Amino acid sequence: MGDIVKIATRESYGNALAELGKVNPNVVVLDADLAGATKTSTFKKAFPDRHIDCGIAEANMTGIAAGLSTCGKIPFVSSFAMFAAGRNFEQVRNSIGYPHLNVKIGATHAGITVGEDGASHQCLEDIALMRTIPGMTVIVPSDDIEAKAAVFAAAETEGPFYMRFGRAAVPVINDNPDYKFEVGKAVVLKDGTDMVIFACGVCVAEALGAAEKLAADGINAAVVNIHTIKPIDKDTVLEFAKKTNRVFTVEEHSVIGGMGSAVCDVLAEEYPVKVTKIGVYDRFGKSGPAGALMKEFQLDAEGIYNQIKAKI
Amino acid sequence: MNNKELQITATKVRKGIVEAVHSAKSGHPGGSLSAADMFTFLYFEEMNIDPKNPKDPNRDRFVLSKGHTAPGLYSTLANRGFFPVEDLKTLRKLGSYLQGHPCMTETPGVDMSTGSLGQGVSAAVGMALAAKLNGDSYRVYALTGDGEIQEGQIWEAFMFAGAKGIDNLTVVIDNNGLQIDGKIDDVCSPYPIDKKLEAFNFNTICIDGHDFDQIRDAFAKAKECKGKPTAIIMKTTKGKGVSYMENQAGWHGKAPSDEEYEQAMKELDEQLAKYEAEV
Ligand SMILES: Cc1ncc(C[n+]2csc(CCOP(=O)(O)OP(=O)(O)O)c2C)c(N)n1
Ligand SMILES: [Mg+2]
Numbered sequence: 001m002g003d004i005v006k007i008a009t010r011e012s013y014g015n016a017l018a019e020l021g022k023v024n025p026n027v028v029v030l031d032a033d034l035a036g037a038t039k040t041s042t043f044k045k046a047f048p049d050r051h052i053d054c055g056i057a058e059a060n061m062t063g064i065a066a067g068l069s070t071c072g073k074i075p076f077v078s079s080f081a082m083f084a085a086g087r088n089f090e091q092v093r094n095s096i097g098y099p100h101l102n103v104k105i106g107a108t109h110a111g112i113t114v115g116e117d118g119a120s121h122q123c124l125e126d127i128a129l130m131r132t133i134p135g136m137t138v139i140v141p142s143d144d145i146e147a148k149a150a151v152f153a154a155a156e157t158e159g160p161f162y163m164r165f166g167r168a169a170v171p172v173i174n175d176n177p178d179y180k181f182e183v184g185k186a187v188v189l190k191d192g193t194d195m196v197i198f199a200c201g202v203c204v205a206e207a208l209g210a211a212e213k214l215a216a217d218g219i220n221a222a223v224v225n226i227h228t229i230k231p232i233d234k235d236t237v238l239e240f241a242k243k244t245n246r247v248f249t250v251e252e253h254s255v256i257g258g259m260g261s262a263v264c265d266v267l268a269e270e271y272p273v274k275v276t277k278i279g280v281y282d283r284f285g286k287s288g289p290a291g292a293l294m295k296e297f298q299l300d301a302e303g304i305y306n307q308i309k310a311k312i
Numbered sequence: 313m314n315n316k317e318l319q320i321t322a323t324k325v326r327k328g329i330v331e332a333v334h335s336a337k338s339g340h341p342g343g344s345l346s347a348a349d350m351f352t353f354l355y356f357e358e359m360n361i362d363p364k365n366p367k368d369p370n371r372d373r374f375v376l377s378k379g380h381t382a383p384g385l386y387s388t389l390a391n392r393g394f395f396p397v398e399d400l401k402t403l404r405k406l407g408s409y410l411q412g413h414p415c416m417t418e419t420p421g422v423d424m425s426t427g428s429l430g431q432g433v434s435a436a437v438g439m440a441l442a443a444k445l446n447g448d449s450y451r452v453y454a455l456t457g458d459g460e461i462q463e464g465q466i467w468e469a470f471m472f473a474g475a476k477g478i479d480n481l482t483v484v485i486d487n488n489g490l491q492i493d494g495k496i497d498d499v500c501s502p503y504p505i506d507k508k509l510e511a512f513n514f515n516t517i518c519i520d521g522h523d524f525d526q527i528r529d530a531f532a533k534a535k536e537c538k539g540k541p542t543a544i545i546m547k548t549t550k551g552k553g554v555s556y557m558e559n560q561a562g563w564h565g566k567a568p569s570d571e572e573y574e575q576a577m578k579e580l581d582e583q584l585a586k587y588e589a590e591v
Contacts, residue, residue: 033459033493053493055462055500056429087428116338116404118412120379120427288406296406 005144006169009201010108012147013165014039017076017106019148020155021047026074027155030065032058037167038078038108058083062091062103069101074155077103081110081164085126096160097133104154104161105130111252112280112297113168113202113290122285128257130162131230137183138230140164140251140259142204145174146227149181157183164201166252168290171205186233188240192222195312196240197304199250200226200259206294207250209301210308219312221248229259237266246312247275250304252294255279276311278304313356315524316591321391322352323584326553327577328387328400334573336404339412342563343457344384346488346521346548351388353527354453363393366420372450373439375424377432377466378457378486379413380565385422386410394421430463432456433483437473440481440541451535455484459491461502467512473541474513481541482534483514486521488550490561505545514543521546555579 020027021043033056035041044051054061058079065075077084084107085092096103107126114122130138137159141147147165154161179187189204190211199207204225211221222240226232241247247267249260260277267273280297294300298307313321325348333339355361359372376385383403390397395409402408409418413427423439426432436454443450456466473481485505493499502508509516515537519526527546534542550564551557554576568576 031493033462033491033499035493037492053499055496056459056491057462057464057500059464082428116336116412118404118427119415120411120413120425286406287404287408287410287412292406 005172007144007172008167008169009141009144009147009165010039010167012141012144013106013108013151013163014042016148016151017043018046020151021050024074024155026072027076028052028068028073029076029078030054030061032056032061032079032083034079037080038106040078058087059091062088063095065103066095066099066101069103075103076106078106078108080121081107081123081126082121085129085162086123089129092130093133097136100135100159102158102160104163106163106165108165109167110164111166111202112285112293113166113252114285115167115290115293116287118287119284124254124280124285125257126164127229127251127253127259128261131262135159136230137161137228139183139228140200141227142201142225143170143172143174145172145179146181150227153181153183166202168202170202173205173208184228184231184233186236187225187227188222188236189225190221190223192220193244194220195246195248196222196224196244197248197250198224198226198237198259198263200229202252203250203299203304206299206301206304210304213301213305214308226259226263229262232262232266234266234270237263238271241267241271241273245273247273248278248308249275250278250299252299253279255281278307316587318352318356318524319587320584321356322349323553323580323587324391325352325384325387327580328390328397329383330554330568330573330576330580332383332387332400332403333567335401337567339383339404339567340380340565341383341554341557341568342490342550342560343378343381343486343488345552345554345557346550347381347384347455347486348552349522349524350455350484350486350527350546351384353524355388355392357528358531359453360450363421366394370448370450373423373436373452375432375436375439375452375454376414376426377436377454378429378460379426379432382412382414385414386419389419389421429457429460430465433466433469436481436483437469437478440478443480444478451480451482453482453484455486457491458485458487458489458496458502458505459499461485461505462500470509470512470514477539478541479538482531482544483541484544484546486548487545488548490550490559490564492561492564494561509543513540515540516543516545518545519547521548522552553580553583
């Protein structure tokens, strides 16, 4: 894997914001004492007057963003996923979701790849929380290219967005001329007939790796990147469920309420088929290096492969 | 312990902090070092605790509301005998009972799981309230950061404690003047901290957090005060004891390199030798 470029999607978030700032004067970025970690410092450098450090007060920051958006600004609210979605859930629900305001939440440091900070900072519940809010668009980009595209799409689309970014560097997998980002449209990365693996975020590259290992065993798995959890791409989910009749979902999130559950919601109603949700099984994370944790939680390519093999 | 012994112990606590963070290659030295004298006084002088019986129902409680400074708490607990000092090197490693942020189900001596800023004081209020409800005589201590008090929940807890006269609670605010993004008064000033707390019905004491006479005196006054919770606002130096870390926001959450580690340990060893020579 020597020459594969790796970039953390939080970097992509900061870089995209700095580019967006040039073309859209209404974009403002709010931060809660984490400018360096969330990479909003990149935007701050370019546009110091449009970067608002609210201090360690995430709930207040969320309310300020709601107010700014009612007056024509496009606020990007930034913090760790644990606080942006977790601590702020009710503020997001009532001050942003209910009035359907044009606020974009950029949540970094999601999932176990937070690493050494440990369970208190490893949010495994944010997709579940955010997708229950009516009108909220939920995006979990898989790499640098997708993350940047998501930021631009969020700015161009009216309404509340939740974007989930990671701390650890992930391989760039969408660097090809055919790639096109569209909110609500899944990306087919590998066709297949024996099973489909729906993945999102850091798990997309790992799912591709797992599919390679399965291929070596003669199993032809399709890999589909569900970057938009809400609104979910029903057509593509159904198409691949029908084509393969065996569904796996993989995410760096609790198996309760996340992308896998969103896929199950579609399939239970329209095409009941066997689904195995791979993710974090109703437990907290812990301290350790990101890579070692992905291995321990069986979310790296090898772990995903082993979990799938155990189920077929 | 007399002041000299406290200084020697606090320097050992500082060495443990540097050791742990260096070994973990991540973690938060700045705010651990600024509070090292306070941690030391609490666990070696002030609090009624027994390392051999960390769950004693009658023990005093401590809540590290600024949970990122876990290395400070862990080093103090280790030096006090709750677990081996040697284990500090496992900080933040896979499988270690020394998690990146305090976890009460993993670590002996940790009274509350923290890490999400702004929540610890509320838990401390709950512990103090339980003592009142049960007629118990233990006291409860909480340590917050000066950036942390930007969180609204902190003031909800202060308002409750002041309104209900929770006088078995002492909150220490580590006023090192820095948070991650820079100086607290540049980011979002919480000043004047003392006047705000007085208005919330606190017995408010301002001290130098590196002066053991003043620390001792403050806790004595806290115990004497009836009908009000006490807040000790201690002026400190972030990174205290390691020259290149002192007053540098950049050392909030960063581990020293091997070279920097050697220098830090050399400086702390020199301080230790000086204090020991003075005994
Ligand atoms: C709710 C919440 N928001 C953000 C963070 C990330 N964070 C960790 S430490 C810190 C700065 C704390 O500054 P301060 O309270 O002054 O601590 P000290 O200077 O004593 O280290 C921040 C923002 C967090 N842990 N919890
Ligand atoms: Mg501080």
